[in-house]
Amino acid sequence: MTYLIATFYKFVTITGLKTKKAEILALCRKLGVKGTIILAQEGINGTISGSQKAIADVLAYLRSLENLADLEHKESTFQKLPFSRLKVKIKSEIVTLGLPEVNPNQQVGTYVDPQDWNKIISDPEVVVIDTRNDYEVEIGSFQRAKNPNTESFREFPEYIEGNLDPTQHPKVAMFCTGGIRCEKASSYMLSQGFKEVYHLKGGILKYLENVSPEESMWEGECFVFDERVAVKEGLEPGSHQLCYGCGHPISEEDKQSPHYESDISCPHCYHQLTPEKKARLEDRRRQREYLKKAGKLGKGF
Known part of the structure; x- marks a missing residue:
């Protein structure tokens, strides 16, 4: 099955955050949509994935809310759900700069x-x-x-x-x-x-x-925060994977390094790898191998 991935954001004043969070969470759960949506007084930011109809229904609901009728989104597809869970969060900023006085709703380039x-x-x-x-x-x-x-x-x-x-x-x-x-x-x-x-x-x-x-x-390639790890022209999946020791994207060249060990370390984290951490990662690798055999993990997890 092919899943649709939709990314969207909009800087706009949003009120009633707790009510909207509950409604969005309930709808996404009902439709089997996974991903993350962040709500704040300054706007909305999200990346979600599901069936084409499910994503269309979620976007239609969001656009029915006050000030979000013109919410734009970008689409791409993937052969598996690129997210393992659903999160709807309320935060002080939809992207954290740490300067609350900076407000794109007031001025923007x-x-x-x-x-x-x-x-x-x-x-x-x-x-x-x-x-x-x-x-x-x-x-x-x-x-x-x-x-x-x-x-x-x-x-x-x-x-x-x-x-x-x-x-x-x-x-x-x-x-x-x-x-x-x-x-x-x-x-x-x-x-x-x-x-x-x-x-x-x-x-x-x-x-x-x-x-x-x-x-x-x-x-x-362009790093993305889901199972695809990176994309290239036409939003096709790229060649990078993640190092499970540090979460850094790694290339095929990185994997030729003597400091690379699958699911343990890469050239970016090898020198910080302690015996204790290596033992924990080896235990996690055994768990991952079991889940992969069961068909529950994909490229990015």
Whole structure:
């Protein structure tokens, strides 16, 4: 069976969070939908998977809610459910920057459609910034993009403060996986005095879906937070897997390293591997092998 994966977010004022959480949770459970949906006063953010009809029903319900009639989503497919459970959470932010005064509902940068993105990032006057975490950037990014080397989105303001000046870098273009981090980052950049701030509408996923490989300025694969691990052009599953010792995405080249041991370690975590942790991971590997034989695990778990 082929399952539909839908990703969506929208910065918009949402009220009655507890009631909406309960209703969404009940509907998704009834329809067999898995994944994560985050609700906050500033908006909604989610990635869910299920049958085509189930996803359509959930999206229809969400769009029936106040201020969400124009909720946009991106679609891709996978041969297995890419999530093992369902989570609907209420948080203070739908993507955590740690600065509650930064509100995309009040100001946001200029949206750039995927078809126009190459022109923006080819401009030598534009500073191109990848707003994702370092392990995501490592397996793929756009040409000319700067890697902030952040471990979490909370570190992004510190990177900007230490590396960019609005008087010297007035033009900035940013991107992320689905558009949510770079949209919030654009609001922050405007609050810091940057004059021309652009962000990729729909994120990398929309770009890979709409821009042909011949015209693409994307290099590598795009990390995603589900069983697929990474995707490439056309949103086809990529070649990366996860290291179960540290959760870092690993390539075929990584697996040739003497520091790689299936389900135990990889070149990114080998030197932090203690005998105690190795024993725990070996025990977990035995459990995983049993579940795989029973057909209960797929590529990303």
